[in-house]
Amino acid sequence: MNTIPSPSGAPRPATLPTTVLGYPRIGPDREMKKALEAYWGGGDPAALSAALSSQRERTLQHLQGLGLRGDGAVPADGAAIDQVLDAAVLLGVVPARFRAAGLRPVDPDSHDGLALVSALARGTEELAPLELTKWFDTNYHYYVPELEPGARFAPQGEAVARRYRAFADASADLPRLTLLGPVSFLLLAKVTTGALEGGAAHGRTDPRSRLDLLPDLCQAYATLLQQLRAAGASWVQLEEPALASDGWDVPREPIIAGTAAAYRQLAAVSDRPNLFVPVSYGAAGAEVLEALGGSGVEAVGIDLERGEVPTAAELAPLRGITLAAGVVGGRNIWRTDATHAVRQLDELRERHRGPITVSTATSLQHVPHDVARERALDPEIACWLAFADQKITEVLSLASHLHGGSPELESWCREDADRRARRAQHPRVHVAAVRDRLAAVHAGDRRRGPSAVRREAQQAALQLPPLPTTTIGSFPQTAQIRRLRAAHRRGELGQEGYVDGIREQIAQCVAHQEQLGLDVLVHGEAERNDMVQYFAELLEGFVTTTHGWVQSYGSRCLRPPVLFGDVHRPQAMTVEWTRFAASLTSRPVKGMLTGPVTILAWSFVRDDQPLSETSDQIALALRDEVDDLQRSGTQIIQVDEPALRELLPLREADRPEYLRWSVDSFRLATGSAGAETQIHTHLCYSEFETVIEAIDALDADVTTVEASRSGFEVVSALARHGFSRGIGPGVWDIHSPRVPSVDELTERLRLAVSVLGAATVWSNPDCGLKTRGWPETTASLENLVRATAAVRAEIAAPAVPV
Numbered sequence: 120m121n122t123i124p125s126p127s128g129a130p131r132p133a134t135l136p137t138t139v140l141g142y143p144r145i146g147p148d149r150e151m152k153k154a155l156e157a158y159w160g161g162g163d164p165a166a167l168s169a170a171l172s173s174q175r176e177r178t179l180q181h182l183q184g185l186g187l188r189g190d191g192a193v194p195a196d197g198a199a200i201d202q203v204l205d206a207a208v209l210l211g212v213v214p215a216r217f218r219a220a221g222l223r224p225v226d227p228d229s230h231d232g233l234a235l236v237s238a239l240a241r242g243t244e245e246l247a248p249l250e251l252t253k254w255f256d257t258n259y260h261y262y263v264p265e266l267e268p269g270a271r272f273a274p275q276g277e278a279v280a281r282r283y284r285a286f287a288d289a290s291a292d293l294p295r296l297t298l299l300g301p302v303s304f305l306l307l308a309k310v311t312t313g314a315l316e317g318g319a320a321h322g323r324t325d326p327r328s329r330l331d332l333l334p335d336l337c338q339a340y341a342t343l344l345q346q347l348r349a350a351g352a353s354w355v356q357l358e359e360p361a362l363a364s365d366g367w368d369v370p371r372e373p374i375i376a377g378t379a380a381a382y383r384q385l386a387a388v389s390d391r392p393n394l395f396v397p398v399s400y401g402a403a404g405a406e407v408l409e410a411l412g413g414s415g416v417e418a419v420g421i422d423l424e425r426g427e428v429p430t431a432a433e434l435a436p437l438r439g440i441t442l443a444a445g446v447v448g449g450r451n452i453w454r455t456d457a458t459h460a461v462r463q464l465d466e467l468r469e470r471h472r473g474p475i476t477v478s479t480a481t482s483l484q485h486v487p488h489d490v491a492r493e494r495a496l497d498p499e500i501a502c503w504l505a506f507a508d509q510k511i512t513e514v515l516s517l518a519s520h521l522h523g524g525s526p527e528l529e530s531w532c533r534e535d536a537d538r539r540a541r542r543a544q545h546p547r548v549h550v551a552a553v554r555d556r557l558a559a560v561h562a563g564d565r566r567r568g569p570s571a572v573r574r575e576a577q578q579a580a581l582q583l584p585p586l587p588t589t590t591i592g593s594f595p596q597t598a599q600i601r602r603l604r605a606a607h608r609r610g611e612l613g614q615e616g617y618v619d620g621i622r623e624q625i626a627q628c629v630a631h632q633e634q635l636g637l638d639v640l641v642h643g644e645a646e647r648n649d650m651v652q653y654f655a656e657l658l659e660g661f662v663t664t665t666h667g668w669v670q671s672y673g674s675r676c677l678r679p680p681v682l683f684g685d686v687h688r689p690q691a692m693t694v695e696w697t698r699f700a701a702s703l704t705s706r707p708v709k710g711m712l713t714g715p716v717t718i719l720a721w722s723f724v725r726d727d728q729p730l731s732e733t734s735d736q737i738a739l740a741l742r743d744e745v746d747d748l749q750r751s752g753t754q755i756i757q758v759d760e761p762a763l764r765e766l767l768p769l770r771e772a773d774r775p776e777y778l779r780w781s782v783d784s785f786r787l788a789t790g791s792a793g794a795e796t797q798i799h800t801h802l803c804y805s806e807f808e809t810v811i812e813a814i815d816a817l818d819a820d821v822t823t824v825e826a827s828r829s830g831f832e833v834v835s836a837l838a839r840h841g842f843s844r845g846i847g848p849g850v851w852d853i854h855s856p857r858v859p860s861v862d863e864l865t866e867r868l869r870l871a872v873s874v875l876g877a878a879t880v881w882s883n884p885d886c887g888l889k890t891r892g893w894p895e896t897t898a899s900l901e902n903l904v905r906a907t908a909a910v911r912a913e914i915a916a917p918a919v920p921v
């Protein structure tokens with residue numbers, strides 16, 4: 120073991136072995152998802168603890184088995200649910216509303232800690248949970264820590280040491296604990312002035328002040344580092360993804376200065392492990408390299424999937440420091456371009472004065488475990504893909520080239536080049552008819568008539584009351600629905616039985632909405648395993664997986680489809696279900712489609728052509744569906760684009776071009792809708808202030824948007840922008856089982872009406888209800904209908920005459 124402290128307090132030698140930044144935590148068969156949900160369903164905390172320990176142990180041993188060897192090589196992620204939430208609890212950042220309810224900072228791995236982590240993630244009857252928001256340019260969502268004025272950090276030093284010893288006991292070499300770094304922790308958190316009664320924290324202070332917390336925060340990290348060293352750790356990873364992106368509400372200069380000071384402070388800690396600071400999810404840039412290089416940390420990681428190889432001058436500040444070259448991507452599932460990666464490593468070898476190690480660009484938490492399990496995949500397509508285990512093999516092959524040359528390297532590069540050539544010529548990758556159709560698209564295909572004319576035509580056709588009530592599309596995906604789908608998939612239930620079963624679900628859902636008195640109904644999406652996978656299974660150009668689960672947030676997982684070829688629609692995808700629902704009611708039923716950008720964002724997308732082209736191919740397929748829905752009598756069609764904000768490039772300079780093509784694609788998908796067809800869109804999972812102009816440019820007639828988790832901030836932002844289209848700011852957060860009261864909903868609707876005007880506001884939840892159970896769904900919707908009636912009465916007879 121590596122125990123002799125150097126003068127600075129770090130152990131020597133300090134070369135980081137070949138590694139990856141992280142590995143999926145959910146388990147190859149979603150073991151952690153099942154354990155978490157069993158606990159949340161009333162199960163024993165001891166069972167969750169045991170599942171967590173065995174998952175950690177299995178992962179550690181699996182990674183060693185794949186060949187990650189040497190002290191510090193294997194990343195050890197202790198988070199039960201999420202790395203940001205885990206860091207918050209380890210640092211003792213627990214909002215006052217939880218502390219007041221007796222939920223104080225505690226060892227996150229203890230039974231009390233698991234209860235605390237669960238309460239922060241899910242909320243309780245009385246307490247709103249932490250906000251969820253997307254993690255950089257991925258479909259992963261983290262829990263947003265809340266920094267309250269006067270709050271103190273309470274580092275859980277003994278807990279982190281216990282966690283480390285448990286990892287080390289299960290492993291031949293010393294593992295490397297992974298933690299979110301202090302600068303990213305502060306930037307990803309929100310600074311609040313206090314908490315709404317029963318609601319999420321709201322009201323921001325000057326965001327710049329958050330950097331003032333860095334010295335105290337680093338003191339808390341110092342405690343964790345010392346405890347880790349005392350527990351035997353030779354390396355610790357402090358990941359700093361926030362340093363690779365722009366767009367923070369804090370200027371760049373103090374971020375860089377803060378980074379330099381923070382890492383100088385941490386490097387000066389006596390008796391600490393070696394520090395590895397990967398800057399992931401984008402290029403680090405010269406200033407960041409300089410700040411870290413001069414600080415005294417032992418290793419820095421760079422993302423070479425997105426970033427260019429830095430110049431010798433940019434690398435000069437890292438002289439003598441281990442550089443972990445992230446040449447293998449962590450966000451996609453295509454095999455690494457071997458020739459390109461070898462070239463990048465050779466360039467680094469020429470330019471960097473210090474040890475180089477091979478790594479991934481980001482954690483592998485965003486990709487599934489193992490493509491070898493995908494027996495149902497076309498083997499020709501499967502061989503183009505690398506999931507987490509295959510990526511580790513790629514990292515190791517590249518490392519053997521770096522450390523003295525690998526005899527197999529040449530044949531590896533040749534085979535890779537052959538595979539790439541075969542892929543380029545594959546008949547499902549390039550389909551002439553799709554390309555010809557796209558080439559013939561003209562500007563008029565992306566334009567509908569004037570919105571005022573459409574508004575009148577739609578109101579005449581639909582005759583909706585003020586503040587029309589609706590939902591976002593999905594209703595509870597019950598165990599019964601999932602069983603139905605699983606039985607059909609396994610061949611135990613024939614097509615006819617399946618269709619009957621789903622129709623029964625749709626009928627119940629429609630009847631329920633009628634009883635509740637909603638104005639615009641939906642069919643409930645019972646037939647959809649997921650809003651993207653469902654379409655991917657029906658569109659040509661995609662393959663879907665059997666075991667390719669990836670954590671999305673909390674215990675929720677997805678199997679992102681692989682978009683490998685030109686996209687087209689062999690047949691209608693939603694018309695029959697929508698028509699069936701409509702036949703059961705006299706109220707309007709919204710058709711429900713997922714938009715092109717969201718299908719792109721939540722799939723693993725081909726890397727051989729611009730995203731804009733792929734997006735337009737999907738848009739044309741959806742345009743056909745819009746046409747068919749319209750022809751079958753559907754008067755309202757919702758095209759969900761929750762991921763519009765998600766694909767927004769991290770670098771500001773790249774944003775206008777993205778917004779141009781993403782808006783254009785949506786307009787291509789919806790451009791064939793007649794004036795009397797009302798097009799809705801829905802956005803969630805992000806803060807939208809930066810893209811309000813783009814939302815307007817989508818030219819949808821009605822937009823429903825997540826609003827309640829962020830204290831309705833989006834409502835004032837929309838008003839400031841002069842947004843005059845139909846708008847449904849979600850009046851309660853569906854991510855928690857908490858039922859909103861009539862008063863709370865009334866207050867939010869009143870606020871929306873006062874800020875945006877009664878003529879345009881819709882009344883709806885934040886997002887789809889698929890993750891909820893029926894009891895809280897019914898109770899919440901009953902309250903929504905009551906609150907809407909109350910506000911309608913106020914509009915009809917204003918207390919103060921106007």
Ligand SMILES: CN1c2c(nc(N)[nH]c2=O)NC[C@@H]1CNc1ccc(C(=O)N[C@@H](CCC(=O)N[C@@H](CCC(=O)N[C@@H](CCC(=O)O)C(=O)O)C(=O)O)C(=O)O)cc1
Pocket residue numbers: 258596598601602604605647648649650651652671672674675676677678721761804889890
């Ligand atoms: C809106 N969101 C979405 C994102 N990305 C998407 N692609 N889709 C989204 O909806 N990104 C941002 C957010 C993230 N939100 C969510 C919300 C909900 C889930 C979720 O509920 N996931 C489910 C899995 C969904 C699914 O694929 N279900 C399948 C398979 C179900 C299953 O596990 N079946 C069992 C057998 C069941 C039985 O026999 O009873 C099995 O196969 O073993 C289906 O329903 O058919 C989840 O369970 O986590 C994710 C992200």
Ligand SMILES: N[C@@H](CCS)C(=O)O
Pocket residue numbers: 591592593594650711759761801803886887888889
């Ligand atoms: N129509 C989808 C949108 C989720 S973002 C749903 O209701 O689940």
Ligand SMILES: [Zn+2]
Pocket residue numbers: 591761801802803804885886887
């Ligand atoms: Zn949504």
